[in-house]
Amino acid sequence: MIRAVIVMNNQGKPRLSKFYDFQPVEKQQELIRCVYEVLRTRAENMSNFIQANSIFGPDAWLVYKNYATLYFIFVFDSSENELAMLDLMQVFVETLDKCLSNACELDIVFNFSKVGKGLKCNHAGPKINDLVAQLIAHDFLSELLSELNCLLVELLGFCIFLASNLI
C-alpha cells in the first residue's frame, strides 16, 4: 500500500504531505527532512526508486520525480508495483496540471485544499490505490463539481443569513 505522499520543493520545504499511517507532526517533519536529504544527493538521470527502509522502517520503497522545482514523492511497500507507482504519480501530476491549468509550485501552494482533494480520491480508501488511471481525472472533477454545488448552497444560505440579520 501507499504509506505516504509528499510534495516538496527543491529546497526541502514541504508543500503537501499525507501520511497514511498516523505519525506525530514532529516525526512527519523529521521524515520529510530525511527524504529530502536523500533526494538532494541524487543527480538527474538516476533511477527514481530508493529503498527507504532506513527512513520508513522495513519494506519501504520510495519513488520520486522531479517536476520543475517540485519533488513528488510516493512512499509504498512491496504490495505495490514500482512502475505502476511511477505511472500513478504521472497521472496525479497531469491531473493537477489539468485542474490548475498548467500547474506550477505556486499553484500547489495556493490550492492546498484542492490538491489534497485530488489525492484523497487517488486513494479511495486511504491505502488502496484502487483507481484506474483514466478515472482519476473524472473523479477529481466530480468532486470539484460537488464542491461547487455546495458552494452555491452555501452562498444561498449566507445570503439568507445576511438578510435575516439585516431585517
Added chain:
Amino acid sequence: MAGSSIMETLFQRTLDDIIKGLRLQLIGESAFISKAMEEIRREIKSTDPHTKSTALQKLTYFNSVHGLDMSWAAFHVVEVIGSSRFAHKKIGYLAASQSFHDGTDVMLLITNQLRKDLTSTNEFEVSLALECLSRIATLDLARDLTPEIFTLLSSSKNLVRKKAIGVILRVFGVYPDAVRVCFKRLVENLESPDPQMVSATVGVFCELASKDPGSYLPLAPEFYKILVDSKNNWILIKVMKIFAKLVQLEPRLAKRVVEPICEHMARTGAKSLMFECVRTIVTSLAEYESAVKHAVVKIRELLIDDDPNLKYLGLQALSIVASKHLWAVLENKEVVIKSLSDADPNIKLESLRLVMAMVSDSNVSEISRVLVNYALKSDPEFCNEILGSILSTCGRNFYEKIIDFDWYVSLLGEMSRIPHCQKGEEVENQFIDIGMRVKDVRPELVRVARDLLIDPALLGNPFLNRILSAAAWVSGEYVEFSKNPFELMEALLQPRTSLLPPSIRAVYIHSAFKVLIFCLHSYFFQRKTIASSSLSSNDLAQGVSDSVSVRESPKGSGSATCEAPANELDGGFNPRIPSQLSKDIPTGNGDEMIVTHGQTSSFASLEKNSFTEDSISNLLNLIEMALGPLSVSHEIELQERARNILGFIELIKQEIPGSLDQGEGNFEREQLKASEVINVMRDAFSKELGPVSISAQERVPVPDGLMLNENLCDLEKICGDVQLPSTSSFSLGTPHSKEKIGVSLLNLQSKEESEPSTESTSLLAEHRKRHGLYYLSSEKNEISSTDYPPANEMKLQDDLHDDAEDLVKLTEQSLVPKKKPNHAKPRPVVVRLDEGDEVSIVAKKPDSKDDLLSGAVRDVLFGNEAIPTSSQRNPSDKSSSKRKGKEKVNIDLPSELKENLGDEEKPDLGNPSSRRSKHRTHGKERRHRSPGKNDEEREENVQKEKQKSSHRHGRHKARQRADGPLNVVAQAAVIPDFLL
C-alpha cells in the same frame, strides 16, 4: 453577539489570505505563523460555524505543511464535523483524518456523527466519512460502525461502494470480528462487472494476503478468473502479487497460473505489468524452466534499456533469479559489470550484489582483486560497500569460498590500507577469526600484521584502530612466526601509539608483553643450549612428546648445538609451524611431524636474530622507556598492563646480570630461576585460543548460591567511577561471530598440562580473573623466529588504474565458471565444530492481531457462514438471517472458534447430508459439542472429508463455499480442484 460574529466572519482571513501573507513574508515567517496561530486560537472558539471551520482549515494547513501541533483542537474538529454544511464537514473530516489517532480521547464523540454521515443520502458525505474512517478507525469505531459499512458494501453508488471496500482493510485490521459480517460481501465484489470495484477489492485482498497468504487460498479460483479475464493492468498486477504469495504455499497452483502469467508477459505493452510478471515468475515460479527463460529474456530487455529505472528493476529481478538460476546472471554478466560504473548508486549497488553472487571458489581471488582496485577509485561510500560485500562474501560460512588463505589474508591487509576503508570492525573480526581457525595461515597473518603495525602513518586513522588492534593481537599471539621480534616490539611501542584509544593501546602493550616473553625465552634457551645441552633439556623439556628424539632441526640451520634441545622443547611446548615448512622437512621426519599435529618449531633464523645479551638488554630498556610514563597513566587498563610488564622486567633484570656474569657453575642455578619464571609466563601464554561457541556460556551451569537477579546497585556505587573497558575492543571472550568452541584444540592443551604447574599458575589464574576481557593468553613460544618465504607477493599498488573497460575485461575472464583449477596447495583446515553451527532460525510469529484476523478469515472461508457479531443493531441481521435470538450467545463465540479452528468444522463434515440445509444450526451444534469429542472424530472426518471434497468442489461461487464448510486440514487438497 450576532454582530461580532458577522464582523469576525467578514474580516476573517481565509486560508488563501494566510498563504498569500506567508508568501509576502512582510514580517518573517515564524512571526507571521505565530500571529496567525493566535488568530486561529481565537477564531476557533467562535460559535459561528463558518468562522470556526475556516480557522480549522488554516490550522490543518499549518499542521500539514509547517508541522504545527493541532491535537489541542481535537474537540473543535468534532464540532466542525458535526456541522450540517458539506463544506464545513469536509474541513472537519480532513482535520480529523490528519490529527486523530488511537490515543485521541474525543474519538468516541464522533461515532454517532460518523454513523449519521455513513447513512446519509448524499453520497459525497458518505464518502467523506468513509475516507476519514479509513484513516482513523479504532477498535471501538470499527465495532460500532461495521453494520453501516456492511450495508455500504453493496451500495448502488459506485463512489461509495468503492470507498467502503477500501475502508474494510482498516476495519479488518483493527477489528477482526468484522470479517464474519463483511467478508462475504467483500468476496462478492470480486465478481462485480465494474472494474473499479474489482480493482478495489483485489487491492484489499492483496494487502490482506501479504500478511497472511494461507487464509486466502480458497479464493484462488476467483483470483484465477480475474487473472485470465481481466484486461486492467492495475488489477492484474495486484492479482499477480497475490498469486506470488499463494503459490509458495500451494505448489500445485503454480502449474495453473504459470501459463496465463507468461501470456501476459509476452502480450502486454505495459512495462509495469511486464515487470510484475517477471518478478512473479522469478520469485515464485522459479522451477518452471521455460517460464524463467522467457523472464530472463525480458530482464535482458530491461537491462539494456536506457531508462535507469528499468535498468535498476532489471538488475533487481536478476538478483532474485541469481539464487536459483545463476546462469541467468552469467548470461548478462557484461551488463552487470558495466553497471558497476554507472552513475546511479542504486544501480551500482545492485550490480555489486550480482557480481558477488557470481563469486565461486575458483574466481574469488580475481573478482576480489578487480573489485578492490575498483574500490580505490570509487567514492568513499561505494568503496565501503564494495569492501563490505567482499568481506561478507568471503567470510560467509567459514570462508568456504577461500582456498588460498595466504592470499586472502594479504587481501585483508591491502583493504585496510585503502584510504576510505571504514570496515575496521569486520576486518578485525576476520583477522582474529582466521588466526584462530586456520593454523596454516598464521605465518602470513603475522607478516601482514607486522606490515600494518610498522607503518606509523596508519596509526592516525581512527577507522583503522580496530584493524591495528587485531594486528597487534595476532602478532603477539603468534609471535613465534615473526621474522624479527625486536622490530615487532619497536612497532608495538612506537611513540605514535599514543594516538590510539586506550583500549587498543592496552592490546598493544599486552602483545608487547607476549613478544618480550618470547624473546627472553629464546634468549635463555639459546644460552642454555650453548652452556650445557643436557642440563637444559632436563630442565625444560618436561612435557616430552613422542617425537622428540626423532626430530631434527628442519632447516639444518647450522647452529648445530642448538638442534637437539630445540627439538625437545618443541615437542614439549607445541610450537606451531605452517604447513609450508613441513614440506621442507626431510621426508622421514615430515610424516612424524604431521602425526604430532603437523607442528614443529623452526630455528631457521635463529642465528640471524640471535638473541644476544645486547639485544635483550636493549629490548628491556626500550620497554622500560616506552612504558615508564604509562605506569602513572590515568587509564586503568594501560597503567595496570604497563606496571605488569615493568614489574616483570624488574624481576628478570635481577637474574640476568647474574647469569651473564657468572661462570659455568653459577650459571646453572641463576639461570634456573630466571628461566623458570619465564617458563611459567610462557606456559601462561601458550594455551592456544580457539573460537568460542555462541552458546558456550549457556552450557556452564550456574553455581549454587549465585543470585543473578540480585540488585547490583551497591556495586554501581563502588565501580561508578571506574571506566569500564569497551567490551567490543577485543572479542575473544565474546562470541563475535558465530563460532564454535575450540575443542579440537584440546589435545594440544592436554599436552601442555603435563608440564609442571607451579604455584604461579594460581597467580596467573588470579591475573586472568582480574583482567577478564583483555586476557589474551597466547603461546609465548620459544625460539622459533621463522623466515618462511611469503606465500605470495602482496604488493598491490601496481595496478590501481584500470577503468571500467578493464574491469569488464578482467572480470570477463574470471567470471567464466572454470572447471576448478588445480590449486597449488590443498585448502588448509578451517577449524569449525559442528555443534552450535546452525544459526537457530526463529520462526517469526505473526502478531496477535494478524492471528485474530486470519483466524476470522479462516473461519469464514473454511467453514461457518458469517456469524453475526456482538453488535446488537446489526442491520444485516435483519436481512441475512433470522438468528436474532442467538446473537447473545454468539458474542463470545469468536474466541472459542479461534481456539478450535481445526475442530469446529468437523462435526458438519461428519454429517454432510445436513450440511446445506442446516447452516443456521451450526453455531449451536458447535457449541454443544465438546472439544474432546471433536478430537475423537477428527481422524475419521478427515478421511471422509477427503473423499467428499471432489464432489463439493465443483462449485465456484464464493458464497456457496463460505456456506459449505471446508476443512482446514484438507485445505491443501482442495484448491486445485477448484481450478480444474
